[in-house]
Amino acid sequence: MNVLLDLDGLQHVAQRVLDASPADFFTDIMTRDSLSFWVTTDSLTRIQPWLKDHYDQEVTLNFINNFVHRCTVVPIRKASILEALNERNGKFNSNINNRITQLYNLDCIVTTHPENYTHCSIPAVDPDDFPILVSHFQKKEIRNVPFMDLKAPYNQIYPEIDERITRVISENRFILGSYVNEFEERFAKLHEARYCIGLSSGTAALHVALMTLDIKPGDFVLLPVNTFIATAEAISMVGAIPVFVDCDAYYNIDTVKVRETIEAMVAKDLECPKALIAVHLYGQPANMSQIMALAEEFNFMVIEDACQAHLARFDGKPVGQFGKMGAFSFYPGKNLGSFGEAGALVTNDEELYQKAKILRQHGEKERYQHQVIGHNYRMSAIQGAVLATKSEYLLEWTRKRQATARRYNKLLADIEEIVLPRERAGTECVYHLYVIQSVRRDELRRFLKESGIETGIHYPRALHQHAAYSNLKYRDGDFPMAEAAVRKILSLPMYPELSERQIEYVRAKIKAFYLKH
Numbered sequence: 001m002n003v004l005l006d007l008d009g010l011q012h013v014a015q016r017v018l019d020a021s022p023a024d025f026f027t028d029i030m031t032r033d034s035l036s037f038w039v040t041t042d043s044l045t046r047i048q049p050w051l052k053d054h055y056d057q058e059v060t061l062n063f064i065n066n067f068v069h070r071c072t073v074v075p076i077r078k079a080s081i082l083e084a085l086n087e088r089n090g091k092f093n094s095n096i097n098n099r100i101t102q103l104y105n106l107d108c109i110v111t112t113h114p115e116n117y118t119h120c121s122i123p124a125v126d127p128d129d130f131p132i133l134v135s136h137f138q139k140k141e142i143r144n145v146p147f148m149d150l151k152a153p154y155n156q157i158y159p160e161i162d163e164r165i166t167r168v169i170s171e172n173r174f175i176l177g178s179y180v181n182e183f184e185e186r187f188a189k190l191h192e193a194r195y196c197i198g199l200s201s202g203t204a205a206l207h208v209a210l211m212t213l214d215i216k217p218g219d220f221v222l223l224p225v226n227t228f229i230a231t232a233e234a235i236s237m238v239g240a241i242p243v244f245v246d247c248d249a250y251y252n253i254d255t256v257k258v259r260e261t262i263e264a265m266v267a268k269d270l271e272c273p274k275a276l277i278a279v280h281l282y283g284q285p286a287n288m289s290q291i292m293a294l295a296e297e298f299n300f301m302v303i304e305d306a307c308q309a310h311l312a313r314f315d316g317k318p319v320g321q322f323g324k325m326g327a328f329s330f331y332p333g334k335n336l337g338s339f340g341e342a343g344a345l346v347t348n349d350e351e352l353y354q355k356a357k358i359l360r361q362h363g364e365k366e367r368y369q370h371q372v373i374g375h376n377y378r379m380s381a382i383q384g385a386v387l388a389t390k391s392e393y394l395l396e397w398t399r400k401r402q403a404t405a406r407r408y409n410k411l412l413a414d415i416e417e418i419v420l421p422r423e424r425a426g427t428e429c430v431y432h433l434y435v436i437q438s439v440r441r442d443e444l445r446r447f448l449k450e451s452g453i454e455t456g457i458h459y460p461r462a463l464h465q466h467a468a469y470s471n472l473k474y475r476d477g478d479f480p481m482a483e484a485a486v487r488k489i490l491s492l493p494m495y496p497e498l499s500e501r502q503i504e505y506v507r508a509k510i511k512a513f514y515l516k517h
Contacts, residue, residue, distance in 0.1 A: 001137050002036045002106040002155060003130075005071075006097050007043040009110040011050055012127045014063060018055060035134070036155060037071040038106060040097070044073055072158050074100060091116055104158070105151055108133060142505040144452030145493045148333055152497040153397065157389055164385035173381050176361075180384030184344070186391045190311065191318040191326070193346035195353035198379035198387075199360055202307040202329025205343035206234035206277070208377060209303045209325040212356045215240050215274055222261065222276040222300070224253040225462045226482040231277055231305050232463050242472065243273060244464050246479040250424050251281045251435070254481065255290035262298050275301040280309035280319050282458070283335070283401075283430035284423065288314045288322040303327065307343070308432035310335045311398050315426045320346045325356070330387055335401065335432050336394050342383040400496035401431040407500060408434055408492065411507040417514045419488075433458055437488035444513050445490060451509045456491040 005013060044064070051060040076096055080103070084095035094116040097109060101122055109117055109124040117124030125133050154161070164179065171177075180198045188196035199205045215221060217239025223231050225244035232242045245261050248254040253276075262272060276295065278286040288304075295302050302323030306312065310328060312319045320326025330342040347353050358365050363374030409420055419437040423429045435458065438444050445455050462482040464474035476483065492506060 001108070001134065002038060002104065004038045004097060004101055004106050004109045005043070006093070006109060006111045007046055008112040009127060010039055010043050010047055012112050013110070014047065014051065014067075015054075016127070018059065018063060038100070038104065039067075039071055039073055040100060041073055041075050042096075044068070072155060074104065074158065075162070076100075087119075089119065091119070094120070104155060107137065142501055145454065145498075145502045145506055147454035147456055147491070147493050148495045149497055150332055150337070152495070153390070153393070157393065160389045161386060164389055165382055168381045168385050175378050175380060177381045177384065179381050179388050180379050183379075183384045183388040183391060186388060187328075187344060188346060190391060190394065191320050191346050193318075193320060193326075194348045195346065195350070197345045197347075197353065197356045197360060198384060199343040199345065200377045200379060201341040202327060202331065202343040203230040203234060204360070204375070204377040205307075205327035205329070205345045206231060206303070206305060207237050207375070208356050208359050209327055209345055210234055210238045210240065210275070211359050212352050213275060213301050213303070213324055219274040220265070220271060222253075222258060222273045223305075223463075224279050224281070224482075225464055225479045226251060226459065226485060227279045227281060227305070227463065228307075228459065229463060229466065229468065230307075231279055232469065235277070240274070242463070242469065244462075244472070244474060244479065246481045247281075247485065248287070248481070250284050250286075250422055251485065252284060252286035253278060253291070255287050255294060258291070258294055262294075272298055273300045275303060277303045277305050278323065279305040279307075280312055282421070282435055283309045283312055283432035284421070285309065285312050285314040285319050285427045285429070287424065288319075292322055307331075308334065309430060310432075311394060311428075312430045313428040321348070324349065325352060330383070335398060335430055336387065336390055338383040339386045340380075340383060342379055342387060344379075397496040398430050401494065402429070404494060404496070404498050404503065405429070405431045405434055407503050408507075411503060412436070412510065415507075415511060415514060418510065431494055433491045434494040435489050435491050437485065438490050438510075439488075439514075440517060441488050441490050443517065444510065447513045448506075448509055453506055453509060454493060457486075457489060458491050460486060462486055 051063065080096055080099040083099055084092050087095045098120045101109060108122050110127055110130050111124055112126060114124040114126055123133060184196040184198050199208060215238050219240040220243050221235045221240045222243045222245055224247050226247045235242045243261060246254050246257045265272065276291065278291050280286055291302060304320050304323045304326040306319045306326045307329035309319050325345050325347045328344045330336055330338040332338060345356055358371055359374040360377040361374060362376060363370045363372040365371055412418060412420055417439040421435055448455055462479055463469055464478060
């Protein structure tokens with residue numbers, strides 16, 4: 001629940017927190033994770049003289065310091081001021097606060113003057129009535145569950161993001177720069193890698209990896225047939241030939257089929273593949289021990305597509321650490337998402353790192369001295385600032401995703417018509433997506449939509465079923481595991497802030513569907 005304290009509400013709460021016993025309601029709720037308090041910079045500035053008049057300086061400073069760390073402090077923008085003035089209802093301050101609640105999708109306003117907010121679309125309550133509103137909110141019937149909620153993590157870290165983006169603008173350094181460097185250092189450390197190269201997208205990361213490893217036109221590159229098309233596109237972009245391989249029960253590339261595919265190529269006097277892209281789909285690590293053993297046996301290079309697998313581990317080791325390079329995406333909906341498009345590569349090889357840095361910036365090592373033909377794949381400073389900030393929270397958000405998956409597993413275990421996702425022994429899945437297989441998938445999806453539950457299908461077609469790769473002459477039936485999966489898979493809502501009550505609602509509606517059918 002996101003709550004705005006106006007100036008009067010803030011003053012009242014401050015007085016109760018500073019004067020009351022520990023049993024006071026507001027003393028208790030200020031530490032609740034389920035409640036997020038918001039205040040404007042104007043209110044925080046204006047309350048300080050009042051605090052100094054009623055309390056000594058140390059008490060005042062301690063309260064302000066604790067409050068700032070516990071709450072979200074937002075500035076009042078010019079647009080909000082102009083809109084408040086245009087209301088012409090004589091309620092300038094309440095108009096400003098109403099605008100803040102709309103901008104940040106807040107749930108209520110706490111004020112000692114609720115009568116000033118009768119024009120607002122959300123409740124405005126007296127502090128004494130706030131406990132009743134909290135109780136009602138927590139018991140409110142759930143009627144919808146979004147597939148993801150990008151606002152929730154943004155609300156958590158808004159002040160830090162706002163401050164950094166403001167600095168980028170004031171410094172006029174919009175491409176690469178110190179914030180991208182900071183992000184690269186942090187992300188490399190998170191994945192226990194020596195180097196990280198910030199890029200403009202996950203697709204760019206895959207493309208640069210292939211270029212860095214000198215994959216050339218006509219080379220064969222193995223990849224799973226069930227993945228997002230960007231994995232195959234990167235291969236095509238260097239002129240190489242994608243060679244699709246069926247998936248295993250974990251939705252990742254089947255290592256038995258990898259061997260069979262290579263042996264079939266050898267039997268046809270074709271060159272052995274130069275590389276394999278191991279996709280860690282949905283956040284579940286591929287079978288890297290088997291893949292690396294095959295790479296050594298057949299002498300091909302391995303690139304990891306970890307675009308959905310930030311912080312995932314195989315045998316205790318972070319993904320991205322097994323192959324020559326690991327590619328990551330920071331598309332907004334990813335476990336670590338930017339405010340647009342961004343990506344990265346990690347590697348432990350200094351030579352590959354230096355080459356990739358050159359390729360991301362038009363092939364130049366020094367300004368206007370171009371060593372090779374490269375691309376404009378640089379990460380923007382704003383995305384670097386966002387990702388450097390959000391990366392500090394990635395472990396916390398990942399743990400919450402994993403807890404949500406465990407909750408789903410427990411609640412859905414008795415529904416025979418669905419198959420739950422599996423985790424390979426020795427792996428740590430990070431659940432970018434929580435994907436079930438379901439009987440009558442499309443009917444179930446429609447029923448869930450009618451119940452306010454958003455779902456996804458990742459992905460409705462395997463790669464060989466797209467017109468873009470019809471030239472490869474694959475046929476239906478060539479990849480039975482992937483083809484069976486695309487008819488049944490369904491992605492349920494998954495994000496760190498998903499509540500137990502929302503998960504229970506999803507479970508109840510799935511159960512209700514199969515009881516009816």
